[in-house]
Amino acid sequence: MRYTPHTVTDKERMLREIGCASVEDLYRHVPQSLREHAAIGLPAGLTELEVRRRMAALAARNDSAADWSFFLGGGIYHHFIPSAVDATISRAEFSTSYTPYQPEVSQGTLQALFEYQTLICQLTGMDVSNAAVYDGASAVAEAVLMSRRIQPAKKRRVLMSRALHPQYRAVVATYLKNLDDVRLEEVPFDAGRGATDFEQLKRLLDDQTMCVLLGYPNFFGVIEEPAPIRAACDSVGAHLVTVTSEPLSLALLKPPGEFGADIAVGEGQSLGVPMSLGGPAFGFFACQNKFVRNIPGRLVGETVDSEGQRGFVLTLATREQHIRREKATSNICTSQTLCALAATVYMALLGKSGLRRIAEINVARAHDACARLIAQRGFASRFSAPFFNEFVMQSENLSQLFADCTARRMVPGIPLAPWYPELKDSFLMCVTEMNEREEIDQLVRTSAG
Amino acid sequence: MSEPAQDRKRSQVAPPKLLFESGSPGRSAVEWAGEGAKVEESIPSHLLRRDIDGFPELGELEVLRHFTGLSQRNFSIESQFYPLGSCTMKYNPKINEVVARLPGFALLHPMASPEHLQGALAMLFELEQMLAEVAGMEHVSLQPSAGAQGELTGLMMIRACLSERGDPRKKIIVPDTAHGTNPASSTLCGYDVIQISSNDKGVIDAAAVEKVMDGDVAAIMITNPNTLGLFESNIEAIAQIVHAKGGMVYLDGANLNALMGVAKPGHMGVDVLHMNLHKTFSTPHGGGGPGAGPVGVKAPLRDYLPVPRIVHAGDKFVLHEIEPKSVGRVRSFLGNFGVLLRAYTYILSLGGDGLAEASRMALLNANYIRKKLEKSYQLAYNEPCMHECILTDRIQHKNGVSTLDIAKRLLDYGYHPPTIYFPLVVSGALMIEPTETESPETLDGFCDAMLAIAQEAKDDPELVKSAPHSTPVRRLDEARAARKPVLRWENGRAKSRSTDP
Amino acid sequence: MEFPEGLKYSKEHEWVLVEGTSATIGITEYAQEELGDIVFVELPEVGEKIVKDDPFGAVESVKAVSDIYAPVSGAVVETNEILPDNPETINDDPYGDGWMVRVELSDIDDLKDLMDADEYAEYVAQQKEDDDEEDDDEDEDDIEEDDDDKVK
Numbered sequence A: 001m002r003y004t005p006h007t008v009t010d011k012e013r014m015l016r017e018i019g020c021a022s023v024e025d026l027y028r029h030v031p032q033s034l035r036e037h038a039a040i041g042l043p044a045g046l047t048e049l050e051v052r053r054r055m056a057a058l059a060a061r062n063d064s065a066a067d068w069s070f071f072l073g074g075g076i077y078h079h080f081i082p083s084a085v086d087a088t089i090s091r092a093e094f095s096t097s098y099t100p101y102q103p104e105v106s107q108g109t110l111q112a113l114f115e116y117q118t119l120i121c122q123l124t125g126m127d128v129s130n131a132a133v134y135d136g137a138s139a140v141a142e143a144v145l146m147s148r149r150i151q152p153a154k155k156r157r158v159l160m161s162r163a164l165h166p167q168y169r170a171v172v173a174t175y176l177k178n179l180d181d182v183r184l185e186e187v188p189f190d191a192g193r194g195a196t197d198f199e200q201l202k203r204l205l206d207d208q209t210m211c212v213l214l215g216y217p218n219f220f221g222v223i224e225e226p227a228p229i230r231a232a233c234d235s236v237g238a239h240l241v242t243v244t245s246e247p248l249s250l251a252l253l254k255p256p257g258e259f260g261a262d263i264a265v266g267e268g269q270s271l272g273v274p275m276s277l278g279g280p281a282f283g284f285f286a287c288q289n290k291f292v293r294n295i296p297g298r299l300v301g302e303t304v305d306s307e308g309q310r311g312f313v314l315t316l317a318t319r320e321q322h323i324r325r326e327k328a329t330s331n332i333c334t335s336q337t338l339c340a341l342a343a344t345v346y347m348a349l350l351g352k353s354g355l356r357r358i359a360e361i362n363v364a365r366a367h368d369a370c371a372r373l374i375a376q377r378g379f380a381s382r383f384s385a386p387f388f389n390e391f392v393m394q395s396e397n398l399s400q401l402f403a404d405c406t407a408r409r410m411v412p413g414i415p416l417a418p419w420y421p422e423l424k425d426s427f428l429m430c431v432t433e434m435n436e437r438e439e440i441d442q443l444v445r446t447s448a449g
Numbered sequence B: 001m002s003e004p005a006q007d008r009k010r011s012q013v014a015p016p017k018l019l020f021e022s023g024s025p026g027r028s029a030v031e032w033a034g035e036g037a038k039v040e041e042s043i044p045s046h047l048l049r050r051d052i053d054g055f056p057e058l059g060e061l062e063v064l065r066h067f068t069g070l071s072q073r074n075f076s077i078e079s080q081f082y083p084l085g086s087c088t089m090k091y092n093p094k095i096n097e098v099v100a101r102l103p104g105f106a107l108l109h110p111m112a113s114p115e116h117l118q119g120a121l122a123m124l125f126e127l128e129q130m131l132a133e134v135a136g137m138e139h140v141s142l143q144p145s146a147g148a149q150g151e152l153t154g155l156m157m158i159r160a161c162l163s164e165r166g167d168p169r170k171k172i173i174v175p176d177t178a179h180g181t182n183p184a185s186s187t188l189c190g191y192d193v194i195q196i197s198s199n200d201k202g203v204i205d206a207a208a209v210e211k212v213m214d215g216d217v218a219a220i221m222i223t224n225p226n227t228l229g230l231f232e233s234n235i236e237a238i239a240q241i242v243h244a245k246g247g248m249v250y251l252d253g254a255n256l257n258a259l260m261g262v263a264k265p266g267h268m269g270v271d272v273l274h275m276n277l278h279k280t281f282s283t284p285h286g287g288g289g290p291g292a293g294p295v296g297v298k299a300p301l302r303d304y305l306p307v308p309r310i311v312h313a314g315d316k317f318v319l320h321e322i323e324p325k326s327v328g329r330v331r332s333f334l335g336n337f338g339v340l341l342r343a344y345t346y347i348l349s350l351g352g353d354g355l356a357e358a359s360r361m362a363l364l365n366a367n368y369i370r371k372k373l374e375k376s377y378q379l380a381y382n383e384p385c386m387h388e389c390i391l392t393d394r395i396q397h398k399n400g401v402s403t404l405d406i407a408k409r410l411l412d413y414g415y416h417p418p419t420i421y422f423p424l425v426v427s428g429a430l431m432i433e434p435t436e437t438e439s440p441e442t443l444d445g446f447c448d449a450m451l452a453i454a455q456e457a458k459d460d461p462e463l464v465k466s467a468p469h470s471t472p473v474r475r476l477d478e479a480r481a482a483r484k485p486v487l488r489w490e491n492g493r494a495k496s497r498s499t500d501p
Numbered sequence C: 001m002e003f004p005e006g007l008k009y010s011k012e013h014e015w016v017l018v019e020g021t022s023a024t025i026g027i028t029e030y031a032q033e034e035l036g037d038i039v040f041v042e043l044p045e046v047g048e049k050i051v052k053d054d055p056f057g058a059v060e061s062v063k064a065v066s067d068i069y070a071p072v073s074g075a076v077v078e079t080n081e082i083l084p085d086n087p088e089t090i091n092d093d094p095y096g097d098g099w100m101v102r103v104e105l106s107d108i109d110d111l112k113d114l115m116d117a118d119e120y121a122e123y124v125a126q127q128k129e130d131d132d133e134e135d136d137d138e139d140e141d142d143i144e145e146d147d148d149d150k151v152k
Helices: A008-018 A023-027 A032-036 A048-060 A083-089 A107-124 A136-150 A166-176 A198-204 A226-236 A247-251 A289-294 A321-327 A337-374 A398-407 A437-447 B060-071 B094-100 B118-135 B147-164 B181-188 B206-212 B235-244 B299-304 B337-373 B403-412 B440-459 B461-465 B478-483 C029-035 C108-113 C117-143
Strands: A157-161 A183-187 A209-215 A239-244 A263-267 A283-287 A300-304 A310-314 A379-381 A390-395 A426-430 B139-141 B171-175 B192-196 B217-223 B248-253 B272-275 B295-297 B309-313 B316-320 B389-392 B430-432 C014-019 C022-027 C038-042 C055-061 C065-069 C074-079 C101-105
Touching: A008 A023, A008 B337, A008 B440, A023 B337, A048 B094, A048 B118, A048 B337, A083 A337, A083 B060, A107 A247, A107 A283, A107 A300, A107 A310, A107 A337, A107 B060, A136 A166, A136 A209, A136 A239, A136 A263, A136 A283, A136 A289, A157 A166, A157 A198, A166 A183, A183 A198, A198 A226, A209 A226, A226 A239, A239 A247, A247 A337, A283 A289, A300 B478, A321 B181, A337 A379, A337 A390, A337 A426, A337 A437, A337 B060, A398 A426, A398 A437, B094 B337, B118 B139, B118 B272, B118 B295, B118 B309, B118 B316, B118 B337, B139 B299, B147 B181, B147 B217, B147 B248, B147 B272, B147 B295, B147 B299, B171 B181, B181 B192, B181 B217, B192 B206, B206 B235, B217 B235, B235 B248, B295 B299, B337 B389, B337 B440, B403 B430, B403 B440, B403 B461, B440 B461, B478 C038, C101 C108
Parallel strands: A157 A183, A157 A209, A209 A239, A239 A263, B171 B192, B171 B217, B217 B248, B248 B272
Antiparallel strands: A263 A283, A300 A310, A379 A390, A390 A426, B139 B295, B272 B295, B309 B316, B389 B430, C014 C022, C022 C101, C038 C055, C055 C065, C074 C101
């Protein structure tokens, strides 16, 4: 399959118009030494039918949530996606359009992004949101960079909870490695509660602290107590950055804006984007109004056209790389717009009552599963703090459990040993509205040995 | 404010509302069977919120009509010719969409252990090799989410490599024609930017590089072909100069669509590059992403590639999260997997021969347009271009018509305008990249429109200067949007017509 | 184009109104025209010191940012408070209501390097001519024939 429509006649006509004998003539500026070795050593192209078959075979070699029971969270969540979401983002007018630099013919994308920005503000309780970044992990990194742009030079310590998603912590470390003035430090978590250790945090906070990074809920699914942390940050003038990788939780939890977070970021995949092995999804990024000129990424603003009709445009573009170049707030150009659109459609479909309802079901099923499991011999709940739809379960024989589950096409959770050696007997389990009662029954039966 | 003149013969359809301006309290499009839940039994009430103020409350048909209506206010590749320079707006094949939606790909969880993901990992591993082959590089990482993130990753690897040699260096050389992400990524990586100018032929002189190259320059970032659509003919000499003083060469691969089967960056002295899968490899632009910006390196930089790495161990694929010299993670999980999958499917469909033909036809199409328009528009450079050509508004400016006006008038003809005012070194640039998936008839139609506008610029400049006339909205007030930013809807805001002056 | 007599002008297109040891600074009509619709102005804080020839703020239009360079050195005693909410004032009245900062001069000799109205008017005329010449040069390059382009 080639998708190039040119026939031999077409090529001849066009070459005549150009005044060249052959297409190769168009390359005469390219040194011969390069052209000689440029052949692409890949097999010939396949027909569409051959491609379909090949890809179906590859897909069949994977275990997916279609025929396995996954109790997996850890930053990516299996939620119900209404059919209308895919129907909308499959429209070529949305999927094959470009970044909306010509606003008069991009009002579809621009208005949808304006709606997206509004929904994120409403969900997080923050004043302003951008039009999405790559993922939750890079959103945290961008938040730190933004805090650095705002805070005075003496404030360059970043306090990062160890209960924050390990991959997010890794990405922040990567981004900061190249900036000599910033120091990244970890705040331990309380081994009993599973939340950030507040006493330790207070001990670490000082007038050099730039920002505090807090999972909300954190990687263990635990809901942190935000109010005292906000107060502690205030006492030293540090920014509070909340990180939410399961934004469905915000349908029920106090939103970051309500307890005064400076910046609220997270992963948006939960909101209508398929799991797709972790990508593409999107990172959401919201903050207080006073920081708006420092925000990274695209912003869509409302305006009017020459006849007074409301319209939308990309705005405050002077922050961005194509104008500010080396002084830009970020280098981000292409981000994750179509995924943000999926989230917009999802939130529109579920609406105020629907989002709350799905979140309530998550809470009910997760707490029910947790209670039933800890009633089994050899299982215990690891942490005492409240949780949304994820929790850490301690098991006497972790490997046996996982082996037994595999035999029944189940994955009970994520073993924590790779990131938290002290928790090597524990795994992170997530239960959503997609886990039927029968699945939980089967898991409980299997755990009984 | 006076009401604008109502032309009763024009469409009376009201402009679209926002999601928050329609609907009715209690409405939702999603039903769920089964149990209610008392959240307060599980979560202390002081941690809970009230309802989400202002969240939409709509039925399913309302939502679909809303978004379908919005979609009809968008141009897109599938509806219009979209010749944006350096964006490579080629056809996005439908088979890629079918494949990406297979449950065996769409319903995979990245935290499942690798034995559950062997098909996916095999595909990713093979894609790394395919991209390495096309670019003439030796190792690839698929992690970066977009070209800009690929640039940052590449620069981080250079920095890590030089630091290990005890010679970190402080500067990056960036040409004046570079995309804005180049200097922005350099700054993010902690480097200072030295800008050099292209010569009057639109390419970089080796001598210009020699002048600024010293032991404190870590690398040069070069785009080839450059953003003027010209092959950087001195690239091998430039690479030698940079290498001789211990620096490295980074290639911005955004314009790779011109080079497939023609010249491999790996043979030009390039040490590291990124590719844009949402450009060269047909994955949809989505109105601004998602994309993917894989990086390719030569052997000396291999150890610094980001994690996780996909490793073929025996007959299985595994993931290495810890590689001692790696720059680390640049994003979560395994990159934009769905985008990578589409690119893989595309490469399978085209094969080596198809990719080479794509580049050849991309050049044919661009030069055809250049030739047809060169008498009516001033060319930025009077020589054959590669996959894109640049015109300017110099001729039309004599009547007060600018590049912006020409672009807006093209909308009335049903074409998305080319890239405008970039690169900055060309005043009033119109950068046209047709791509290979366009037929000669489409190109003829576009050229006819451009010629008509050139004529209008002479005969009736006001018509062009007040364009567009037929789009869903007229020219939008961007100054107002920047002066008084309104970045969200709020309860009690004015409706679809502004009442403010 | 206006070039008010009582002002001094810098090569970077700022104007200075000197009153004793105090100097009011803004950008000229030529500058605001080149920039287009101004949407945002970044000004220093009161009390900050500005240094001759160094940037002390920025002016943003929709598609561009321009640094403003200090024509003189001094300490900022006042900034124009209407500009944050009404940046377009600079477009409408660049020499009057569109003033940007008032400083206490630290070195009266700085004024020697500035131009008076006539000199500045000439300078602007030269700038415009140079722009035209550049364009003419480009035209000349295009007229030269490149042998390779001849049809074979």
